[in-house]
Amino acid sequence: MTSQDIQKPGQDAPHFTREWLLSALRYVRGDFAAALSGEAADDERARSRMRTARALGLDVVAPSVLSAIDEAVERISALQWPGGLEVRYLALLGALREIAEVSTATMPRGPEYAELSDLARVLSAAELAAASGFRRRTAERFRGLYVIVDPDLTNDRDPVWVARQALEGGATALQLRVKGRDKGDWAELAEELARTCEGHGAALVVNDHPDVAVAAGAHGVHLGQHDLPLAAARRTLRPWQIAGTSNALVTEAQEALDQGADYIAVGRMFHTGSKADTRAAGPETLREVRGLIPSGGPPLLAIGGITTENVGEVAAAGADCICVIAAVTQAENPREAAERLLSAFRAARPASS
Numbered sequence: 246m247t248s249q250d251i252q253k254p255g256q257d258a259p260h261f262t263r264e265w266l267l268s269a270l271r272y273v274r275g276d277f278a279a280a281l282s283g284e285a286a287d288d289e290r291a292r293s294r295m296r297t298a299r300a301l302g303l304d305v306v307a308p309s310v311l312s313a314i315d316e317a318v319e320r321i322s323a324l325q326w327p328g329g330l331e332v333r334y335l336a337l338l339g340a341l342r343e344i345a346e347v348s349t350a351t352m353p354r355g356p357e358y359a360e361l362s363d364l365a366r367v368l369s370a371a372e373l374a375a376a377s378g379f380r381r382r383t384a385e386r387f388r389g390l391y392v393i394v395d396p397d398l399t400n401d402r403d404p405v406w407v408a409r410q411a412l413e414g415g416a417t418a419l420q421l422r423v424k425g426r427d428k429g430d431w432a433e434l435a436e437e438l439a440r441t442c443e444g445h446g447a448a449l450v451v452n453d454h455p456d457v458a459v460a461a462g463a464h465g466v467h468l469g470q471h472d473l474p475l476a477a478a479r480r481t482l483r484p485w486q487i488a489g490t491s492n493a494l495v496t497e498a499q500e501a502l503d504q505g506a507d508y509i510a511v512g513r514m515f516h517t518g519s520k521a522d523t524r525a526a527g528p529e530t531l532r533e534v535r536g537l538i539p540s541g542g543p544p545l546l547a548i549g550g551i552t553t554e555n556v557g558e559v560a561a562a563g564a565d566c567i568c569v570i571a572a573v574t575q576a577e578n579p580r581e582a583a584e585r586l587l588s589a590f591r592a593a594r595p596a597s598s
Contacts, residue, residue: 376484414583422452435461455481493524513549535563560593
């Protein structure tokens with residue numbers, strides 16, 4: 246794959262992976278069904294296929310193969326296949342793994358079928374490697390300014406409008422945070438924000454709820470210390486969706502790093518009125534966590550009470566990104582507030598960053 250093959254956010258690629266794969270599966274199914282057929286074939290080509298299938302011994306394994314193909318078709322048909330070649334190829338790997346796993350489960354036992362279980366393992370490893378690389382590139386959007394959009398903290402303004410203002414002001418990532426409401430009441434908002442972020446080349450993560458992240462087509466989920474464990478959230482997320490974590494202690498950040506979090510957020514840095522139950526961490530904790538993250542590791546975010554007046558402290562402590570709520574979403578002019586914060590953060594970052 247060349248750099249020209251990689252689609253920009255929001256672009257749809259002329260790539261019909263699912264349709265091609267399903268068509269191929271159904272074609273192969275026809276060969277195995279022919280091996281079992283006791284009826285006279287309609288033409289010489291069909292009779293030839295039947296004779297060949299039986300000569301190869303396909304009639305022996307056909308019942309298991311047909312069952313495997315039928316289940317694979319059902320699973321593949323239900324997969325989400327978002328736009329962009331990278332994600333579509335990643336989805337194709339997942340689909341092929343599904344076929345291999347189903348085949349392994351339904352085939353007769355014996356050394357002659359060992360290659361199927363090996364194939365499933367190889368495809369699983371390939372899928373994980375591809376997904377990890379894709380998530381790393383998504384996580385690069387969490388360098389700079391990351392804004393949390395809470396519908397209750399927009400001064401009664403449309404949260405989508407506030408989000409657009411933040412993005413136009415330079416934010417490259419947003420988080421949708423909704424507390425105390427049923428998911429169905431804000432699922433549509435999540436979908437609209439996902440589309441808005443795609444249109445700006447930015448990332449959207451959903452706070453707390455990986456299922457909403459999947460349903461809305463968001464880029465991932467943000468997890469606090471009392472939310473689902475990261476490994477559990479991954480079982481709900483699509484392989485290409487990221488998971489970032491909030492951490493107030495160095496030990497929490499180390500655990501998140503060990504578990505493969507796609508970004509590490511440390512906070513709160515300073516006093517904030519946006520969330521009363523957050524624990525203090527401060528720039529010193531941020532500096533310690535900076536020392537844990539290896540070169541090329543996930544982005545390090547600072548969150549909580551950050552303003553243009555104190556942003557220099559978190560920049561000096563090694564933050565790759567600042568995360569704010571009220572400083573942008575409750576500002577009279579969110580776009581200008583975002584521009585000022587981002588400019589102050591970039592100006593305060595060490596020259597080597």
